[in-house]
Amino acid sequence: MFFTFLNKEKADCLDISTIIKFSPREVLYYYYDSKIIIPWEGYWKIKELAAASEKAENSSKEWLELFEQELNAAADLSSLNDSEFIDSIGPYYYLTSNTRFYFDKSLRNPVDMVSSENLASITALATILPLNNEIQAHCKIKKAKRKAAKSKDELLKDINLCLTSLREIERLNKQINYWEKILEQRYFLREREDLFPAEPDNLPQKPEKPVETEASDNVLPFSRLLSRQKKQHNLDLNHYNHEIKVYFIRYREYEKACDRYKEALENWPEYHKLFLDNCLNDIKQAEEKLNSARQNRQTYSEVIQKSMVHSAYQDIRTLELFKYYLKTGRANELQDCMNIFEEERNWTEIKASQERIENTIHFLQSANPDTHFADEHINLFLNHFHEKTKDLAKAGV
Structure with missing residues (x-):
């Protein structure tokens, strides 16, 4: 739901840049009770970075610890590297945030992936900046209602304050929307009675064995036709044998996923309370941020209401034109x-x-x-x- 800010229908696959620049804690904040797809090459990239870097200059070591120790996926990822019949493995359950991890070798369109720039634009909405210093000073001095302009400089200052306030209100509206979505999602999770780890969803489809075509009783058994039918049946049978081999390999991965799911269900009662506590902490933080943002927006709105400029002209484009007229001498x-x-x-x-x-x-x-x-x-x-x-x-x- 948070990724509507990015105009993406789905945002479950992380770009390698996101894994490198953001820690697991920062990313998982947006993936409570959902899934994350990690590109297969992304795992090997962070493994390489973690081995090359002695200092924790990036989040590679944290991700590697999560994948190999918390999820216990190291052996499976090595097997995925060598397998020609398996493109994806998972889910692996991280119960602290009830997040399911998948590792995928399939090539994806970069547009559909969450890049570090995408996530940075979302996390920027979380930071509620204090009131603009100029606005703070103005609010302390000027508490009276709107007054007529005494000079061009006073009018220019008033217009600049309005422009600053309008831009800050525009930014705060996005941030308020962001924190409202956080609250909506966290409250929803806390109130859910059916909150459990999700079952594996990668059950492979078993291929159907080809049936040999029998000659009709009222038709002469022409040897050439029978030979052609037998040859085609052998080809179909060879293809089926290959498909059934792939099916059993993939079904074994599904069985391993089911074993992980059973283990997750056994451990869920312990993690459920931790999950709800995390949601509650997020709700408290979101409410504080939301109240702060709304108070700031109210202050900026009051600055605009007390402006010398009539409300009919209180938009950014018009005020910029007024400012231009005054600075170029076209207006006094x-x-x-x-x-x-x-x-x-x-x-x-x-x-x-x-x-x-x-x-x-x-x-x-x-x-x-x-x-x-x-x-x-x-x-x-x-x-x-x-x-x-x-x-x-x-x-x-």
């Missing part, structure tokens, strides 16, 4: 900014209307070659329209 006060803005907006609307008319005329001319007679009247109308807009411009409208 707030009324000047509003007049220039309205004038330019009117001109934009007039030009857009003119383009629509011209596009419509062009379409009609292209669609019907017999409209040449009407063109003169249309051109007269356009000339009249241009003259009218010029007169409006001279009048300062």
Whole structure:
């Protein structure tokens, strides 16, 4: 549910960069009661990094310890390396977060994987920054209601405070959404009565043995036809023998997964309480972060409400234009900014209307070659329209 921020339908496969740059604790925070797919080459990459690095400069050693000691998957991963018939093994159960791990040799589209950049963009939402220093100073000094601008510098300062507040509110809205999702998911997990480790879901499908075709009683047993049928049956039988061999190899992996599942169920009562405690700690942290974010958002909203600028012009694009007018000398006060803005907006609307008319005329001319007679009247109308807009411009409208 957290990966809706990344516009990904599924986010269960970790890119190697994520395993290298983030610790298991940081990643597992987003995978309570779910599954994680580790690329097969990712395991060998962190094994190589852990062996080459004496210092814990990255999280490779933590991941390696999780895979080989906590999940006890080292022997199976070595077998996966040598097997030509097995592409994936798992699940392996990490009961602290009730997470299932799979190791997969299949090639995947990088777009569908969770990269370190993806996870960094999500974890950034967790950090609630303190109030902007300039906003804090402003709130201490200015507690009165909106006042008229006394100077251009005061107006510029007011606009800058509004811009800062609007950008901070935009960021805080995303963070509030993030912490609300954390709370929603953790509360849901705590209230579930059927919370258990999930069963293995990789049961292989047994192939069907080919049946030899018998000749019909009312048909002569032509030797050539029988020979061809027997040859095809032998080919099908050879293919079946290969498939049944692969099936038994994969079924053995499924049996091992079932053994891990039974062990997880036996240990679950002990880990269940720990899991619920972790959820409760996450809920407490999320509520604190959420309250802090909402208080900050309220403060920024109050700054905007007390601004000299009318609420109709309190958006980032318009305020940036006001700031530009004041800095370039086109305006000296707030009324000047509003007049220039309205004038330019009117001109934009007039030009857009003119383009629509011209596009419509062009379409009609292209669609019907017999409209040449009407063109003169249309051109007269356009000339009249241009003259009218010029007169409006001279009048300062």
